[in-house]
Amino acid sequence: MLLKAWKNACDATGVQKIVIPPGNYLTGGLELSGPCKSSIFIRLDGNLLGTGDLNAYKKNWIEIENVENLSINGHGTIDGQGALVWNKNDCQHSYNCKILPNSLVLDFVTNAQIRGITLANSKFFHLNIFASKNVLIDKVTVTAPGNSPNTDGIHIERSAGMSITDARIGTGDDCISIGQGNDGVDVARVRCGPGHGMSVGSLGRYAGEGDVTRVHVRDVVFTGTHNDVRIKTWENSPIKSSAAHMLFENLLMEDVRNPIIIDQMYCPYYNCEHKYVSGVTLQDIQFKNIKGTTTTPVAVMLRCGVPCQGLVLQDVDLTYMGQGGTSAKCENATAKYVG
Structure with missing residues (x-):
């Protein structure tokens, strides 16, 4: 019915409206492709449920591609029912794992707004945005258990002009992950937790990756998260790339594990070669007015493969909740400390 x-x-012109009324609707993979002659407005007031039968998906669950002028809003839920298949996810242990379906995917979408809806219990990522421009995500809720595998809240890759505002995100992985090839990402007034915090990366794993530039994160509260503001790049990168011009400011940490991390030796697997430093250059990265409490004594970890240039830490006030004081560890970081 939704595909029709x-x-x-x-195929129509003007502004077209699709309404999903209250109720529960079980579906398999949905490919909603353009280009379209119209601007499309989807009103989601019901609950879409992703079947646990993995044979019902080609790749992702709801995939919208090659569309201009798209709106999705309402009070409904996109529920991936991930608990039915999370035991089939081996990506935390295997480098070449089989990826489970992402819940909502925007590919090559221009001028889009997603407002008010809830994304829950994804099989893999909840919202994945690729090669898109001018996308606003506002007042969206993302929720999954803290131990659910690879259930990133919002992942962005090769996109420009992204804005995430007034969201509440609690998952088993990153609340927001900013991948390679992005320019102009603005995040404001987000509450994150549980989960792994917010990451730029991982970067430098594959050939052909683009630079990451102009990231602004502000007025975010992290509660009980693992890695709150983290930039991570792989060792042994196949090409050179850059991550630059980032500002993280006015952040509140509430009993978090690792508040500020730059890790240019990222490798979550046991068989990493450790031959070469990361090929990703980090420069002009600022952390300002970051306050709160940490459950680990090392509040700031700057682990650069080659010297990180233009790092600024200003008015960082983090208190360790255990015995002893708070400390920082820095390696190959050209940094300025203020306040």
């Missing part, structure tokens, strides 16, 4: 409604709306 999409085709009719896409």
